[in-house]
Each structure stands twice: as structure tokens, then as C-alpha cells.
Amino acid sequence: MFKSLGTFGMVLLMVTALVMVGLGFIVGPDHPLPWIMLIIVIAIPFIHNKTVSNRYLVWKDEYSVGIEEMDNDHKKLLHLINQLQTAVHYYTGKEFEEKALDELVDYTKTHFKNEEKLMADNGYADLEAHKIQHKQFIDKVNHFVEQYKTNSDVTMIDTLKFLKEWLINHINGTDKEYGKVLNEKGIH
Ligand code: FEO
Numbered sequence: 591m592f593k594s595l596g597t598f599g600m601v602l603l604m605v606t607a608l609v610m611v612g613l614g615f616i617v618g619p620d621h622p623l624p625w626i627m628l629i630i631v632i633a634i635p636f637i638h639n640k641t642v643s644n645r646y647l648v649w650k651d652e653y654s655v656g657i658e659e660m661d662n663d664h665k666k667l668l669h670l671i672n673q674l675q676t677a678v679h680y681y682t683g684k685e686f687e688e689k690a691l692d693e694l695v696d697y698t699k700t701h702f703k704n705e706e707k708l709m710a711d712n713g714y715a716d717l718e719a720h721k722i723q724h725k726q727f728i729d730k731v732n733h734f735v736e737q738y739k740t741n742s743d744v745t746m747i748d749t750l751k752f753l754k755e756w757l758i759n760h761i762n763g764t765d766k767e768y769g770k771v772l773n774e775k776g777i778h
Pocket residue numbers: 664701702705720724760761764765
């Protein structure tokens with residue numbers, strides 16, 4: 591089942607096109623309209639799948655901070671965000687959606703703790719500034735969780751947009767900075 595307007599619109603368009611194909615063939619197969627509509631019916635799922643797949647995050651080697659344990663954490667966070675994306679796009683049920691959100695929040699906290707310990711253990715100079723970024727992120731996510739209790743669909747869409755942008759920007763920016771410094775100390 592689906593619940594996003596985009597998917598609903600795609601199904602509606604397909605049904606309309608199929609009806610027009612049927613009507614077109616009643617008028618006569620010599621007419622170009624049924625053939626054009628048939629091509630549209632075949633093309634719609636491909637276009638839709640491409641649009642949906644663009645909403646999912648894919649790990650790229652360029653996201654690596656050069657420390658395997660942290661890369662694995664980041665990969666798992668991407669996976670959990672994608673899980674939440676699935677919950678938003680399809681009718682997976684409230685329980686799956688809440689579980690996906692809880693898992694993401696919990697693992698994010700675990701990752702931040704691991705990362706901050708790694709930085710502290712290795713005397714990273716910008717640890718406090720990095721911790722502030724983590725805290726601001728958690729505060730923002732907590733705010734979304736509170737909103738989710740009153741308007742789940744809208745909040746999930748906003749939450750996902752924020753999570754994707756923040757995580758990729760944070761990994762590519764601040765995280766890579768500590769990665770470089772720790773790599774120079776022989777941490778990989
Ligand atoms: Fe990987 Fe600073 O979070």
C-alpha cells in the first residue's frame with residue numbers, strides 16, 4: 591500500500607491511462623491515441639521508481655572519514671534514515687514508523703557518544719565545538735519527535751528532509767575534520 595500523494599497520483603494516472611487505452615481500442619487500433627496511452631502506462635512505473643529511489647541515501651566512498659568504526663556507524667545511520675523513508679513513503683503502519691524513528695534517534699545518540707569518546711581519547715582540540723553540534727542536532731530531533739505526536743505525516747517529511755541534509759553535511763564537514771586529524775595520529 592502507499593500513502594504519499596505522489597504514489598497516489600501515479601496510480602490515478604495509470605488507471606486513467608488504462609481506461610483511455612481501453613476506450614481507444616474500442617474506437618479502433620488504427621488511431622494513435624491508445625498506443626500513446628499504452629506507452630505512458632508502461633513508462634509511469636519506471637519514472638515513479640526513479641523518483642522514489644532518489645529519495646534514498648546511498649553510501650559513497652567520498653563520505654568516509656578514514657576511520658572504519660565511524661564509517662560503519664555512519665553507514666548504519668544512512669540505513670536507518672532509509673528505513674524511515676520507507677515508513678514515510680509506504681503504508682507500513684504506525685508501529686513500524688514509530689519503531690523506525692526510535693531506532694534512528696537511539697542509534698544517533700550511540701554514535702555521537704562513540705565519536706565523542708574517540709575524540710576525547712585522542713585529545714582532539716575541537717571536541718567541545720563538535721559536541722555542541724551534536725547537541726543542537728539532538729535538540730532539533732527531539733523537537734520533531736514532539737511534533738510527530740500531534741501531526742505524524744507532515745512531521746516525518748520535515749524530519750527526513752532535515753536528517754538527510756544535516757547528516758551528509760555534518761559527515762562531509764565537521765566529521766571529516768576530526769577524521770583528518772586522527773588519521774595523522776595513526777587512527778584508522
Ligand atoms: Fe558522525 Fe559528528 O557525527
